[in-house]
Amino acid sequence: MPAKKTQKETLKTALHESLISFDDAVVWKDEKSVLIYGNLKGKRVPSRILEEFIQESVRKGARDIQIIADGQHGIGGRIYPQGETVRFTIEGPVGQRCGSMGMFGTEILVKGGVSDDVGWLNCGAKITVLGDVTNGAWNAAAQGILYVQGSGGARCDTMTKHNPRFDPPQSWYFRDVGDSFAEFKAGGIAVICGINPRNRRSVLGYRPCVGMVGGIIYFRGKIDGYSERDVKLLDISEQDWQWLSLNLETFLKAIDRMDYYHELTKNPIEWHKLVPYTPQERRQKRWFKISMEDFRKNYWEENVGKGGIFAEYLDHELTVIPYIVTGEYRRFKPVWANEKYAPPCAYSCPTHIPTHKRTALIRLGKIKEAIELVLEYSPLPATVCGMICPNLCMQACTRGRIDEPISVKELGKVTAQLPPPKKAKPTGNKVAVIGAGPAGMSVAWQLSLKGHDVTIYEATDKIGGKIELCIPEHRLNKEILHLEIERFKEVVPDIRLNTKVTVEMFEKIYKENAFVVIAVGAHKPRKIPFPGSEHTISAYEFLRAINEGKSFDLKDKKVVIIGAGNVGMDAAVEAFLLGATSVTAVDIQKPAAFGAELNYAKQKGVEIIWPKFTEKYVPEEKKIYFKDGTNFDADFVIMAIGDMPDLDFIPPQIHTEKGWVVINEFFQTSNPKVFAIGDVTALGLVTHAIGHGRLLAEYLHGELMHAPITRDLRQRIPYEKIKLDYYERCRATSSLEQEAERCLSCGSCRDCHMCEITCYWGAIKRIEKPDGRYEYVVDENKCIACGFCVGICPCGVWEMVENI
């Protein structure tokens, strides 16, 4: 016997009610063998006592322990390895968790069935059950071996482990196992031989392997499903078979069923194994039983038709496109829309003089061409653009948003000496123009340049109309005007001065010409018939008289001008020049005067007062009275409220309204052969009259030559399209070249290559054409329609449009 045995000679253990003597329950057969009764004289030994007796017996040297059990819990477990094998043979009803926490060196033979959880948390014991194991057998076993001669209950082999320090646990079932087998199995080998299974549908019961992550299950016979998301079903390999056939023998011997060896090993095909997916495999699987692509092709489209449920309505390829796309997939595309918009200068100029084209020519060194270009638009550029025009082009000029507008005055002035442009071949068409004012000159100039035969009828002895007659010399260098009139006469030789057209003459002219243009202007001053108005003078008469060399004695006089428009301002300046001490201009509304006229008059000291409604003028008192009860001293009163046309000569078929000739958008009167332009249709600026003339000439030319009439209907470019940030402020310029550099070239490509260089995708190329022109083009297969070209173009040429 081992030495420890001397510690306690006799052990009497107390139970709640009674004492059970160790010696009564434990019968030594020899030094190493004991028989332990689990029931003494009909009285069951409690599990706690039996456990103590077993442990004591082992301590005392017992290595072969036979137990007549009576349902005690956990028999045979927790025997420390003693350096030699401790064998248990258990008979009688065995309680739960037989052999639980069993250790290496322990061998348990149960001569019948066992209750639940046999081999629970087994750490090395070898347990042989010559009967069935009920629910939960081998639960959480980590090492050791379980041999079962019968079947397993539900939830066998769940939570089993494999600690790499030891061999994996093995569990062998001769027949079959119950439901929920091997749940959460994390290691160990299970073998189910499938002999005479209780559950004929499945030797592994219902839903085995849920949550199984490790180990292996060999089985023979039918199964009815398993947890497919956890494990895969495989045939057994050669190595599997070798291991199985070798170990089957040991198992069958242990359970005394060697006679089945042949049946179990005759056909490896009967055997299969279930192994868990590796973590890597799990991640890859993503649990799609069929890939969606396969489902679409083989199920969905099989049933709803090729291309899916909408294919019959979709006219595009059924494919996927990326977010960043080129070519036809772009939602938008950039367009090099050169000259698509009118620049503000040309748009605002009634004559549409393209200043931007002139600056572009200068930038190209073609100064002569640049200067000459204007004569295609106006016969009087030096006079009008250069002197008297308020230059609406400059008011609109985008450059004015940076510093100062492009100086069109300079561009105009340098044209005075230019020779006339070459006329086209004579066409033989005859057109009569009545009136040699700016409107009449303009239309005659244009038509003559185009080769038509123009006759001008002028009532006075001068060419130039109001420019010559009414614009004071302080605003107009007559020498320049006369130079331009000479040039005009070279182009339009047939000018009949001192020819006031009468009704009869009009009839004759009408018959002799293809078209008649009425351009007589407005030379009949309007007057307000207040008491004393007969003692006033109209601005028209006043200015014309001065221009014709007459004079007025205004020295030390106080002058009042009724009407504070630009004509009023011209009159005011003249009054000052004639020696007036004060000039006061009144108006019934916010004065319309602006530009040079206003500035000059203000410099001279004109006082503008509004609103003032004139009541009467009393020359005796030299006072003018207003309806608000106030009055001013007035030695001299000029009425500057505009002029009306003198239309005595026109036949009644030509409609007028309130004294003005009615025209349509093509300047056509109610008589289709007769046209009217300039002040005869409504009061305007000289540049308006010239613009009318040019536009009408284009129309008439189209009519005469039966050619299509092209009109510039372009919109003004939105200012925000022009990128001002490229330009530095520079107010002082001295040369045409510098002026041309300042021009922003609105809406017109200045060929700076900015787009080409900026485009990240290299999609923009500059292409030179055989005729010397160029364009920037987009490579559709590179462009992603980011809009950089649009956003950074200095001139606002690029535009983004929908890519349809």
Next chain:
Amino acid sequence: MEPANGLKLDYNHALTIKEFPYIIRWREDRCKRCGQCTAVCPNGAIKPTVKYMRVIESGGDTPKPKPVRRIIHVIEQVNNIENYCTGCAVCALVCPNNAIEPEYNPQNKFLFYKNLGGEGYKRGGRRNDPGVSTLDRIKFTRISMLTDPALDAGRHEFRVRSYIGRILPPEELPLKVEDGRLVVDKTRGKFIPPVREIFPIMIGSMSIGALSPYMWEGLAMGVAYLNEVEGIPVVMCSGEGGFPPRLLKSRYVKYFILQIASGYFGWDSIIHTLPYMTEDPAAIEIKYGQGAKPGDGGLLMAPKVIKLIAEIRGVPMYVDLPSPPTHQTKYSIEEAVMKMIQSMSMAFGFRVPVYPKISGTRTSKAVLNNLARNPYAAALCIDGEDGGTGAAYNVSLDKMGHPIASNIRECYLDLVKQGKQNELPLIAAGGIGKKGNLAANTAALIMLGASAVAIGKYIMQATADCLGDEWNRCNLCNTGKCPRGITTQDPKLYRRLNPDKIAERVVEIFKAADVELRKIFAPMGRSTELPIGMSDGLSIDDKAMAERLEISYAC
């Protein structure tokens, strides 16, 4: 008034960028000016432009100033309310250098100006309210800890199933025993209403037209996969925009609920196809209202009515398609219920459940009681205020409607009073999964009394990463410019979607929801039938809400 003499106006009446809901953060130091951001921006909110930098350099040992002009090209946010940045962040998505992203501006005064032109602000999406919804405050507090058999969601089998259809109480079922088996006793001539077993989460009504063809087909294919491959009986409602004949004639139609609404679009096509159908649809939904925009109708803008939409809806191309807020021939509950339910039941030989959908309202009990008396009424769907829509007035979205939780609860309790709680299923919708808690919101509604829930916006967010949220991000659905390709009819946009991927996500979402529902129901000890109305399992951390919902208060 005119500008003062000689002056040009500059910033007059221009908004500052702080008025805008999202502000573009652009980093010059990272940008390589490739323009991918401007190429994808759906609203023209950013544009490349030119800036002039003036730098004074001073070289040498003494101050020697030299001004240097530097022109740089930048990406700039457009200061124009029409081209506002919606915060969709597609720019950030495509930027290779992380140089750009929109940032939410909580100080924005967007609504003050989003009525330019005298037209109320219209958008898609749903109520802008980032707060925590009632559904998200509900907790599941009755945990089976040793007191009941503990269930394992991963191990045990669950029946996460529900029903659409009128369920007769056992005593009313015309059954008899024949040869030891229960069979229907046809001699009694009693009508047995059609009932469908479904997964308790369905995909709610989103029309073809509201959704792009790729998106709709992706969802439909996912639903078919779930049914046919995964065995999860998810159904999807068509929305009001017709139904593709190819699908109508296929066997998959049984997984779809056909919707009829006030516009009746596409129904003539459906009727023409009826004789060729081999399967009945899952159900018919009659839409009376939409939770997102009660009283606001639908309008499919003419540019969206391309060939596909025109043919499916049975209308000419490029015309406006209004769906009025009300049905034009039904002015009372009685009329609506009697006429519509009868007609639609009759169309399918009384073999298909027919139910109405209304928007959440304080009057929903009145509708419910009417339906309870109608033997043909198969269910009642109530759509709460947090539902989504493709197009509505902002005011309807933000301010109209009723939250779903108490609405469904009072209806359920009303049924309980009548003893009919297991007979007329209630379908809840509107804001389920608003914060991503699909299964939890679903379970809460089920335990408050719903038999099933319908999801829309969630499915778009979770399948196709719809960018919309309660901070008014994106929400461009009504414009047809959806940068994801979900709510657009422009092939250049919707072809960004891969229907296969949408379908895959549908499958993943429902499989995950199935697991998550078990994870809720298992610890509460339920595995066989849905815990409909099992309100003793719920708590909320607000006393007033607890009282209103008649559930316990826990804190």
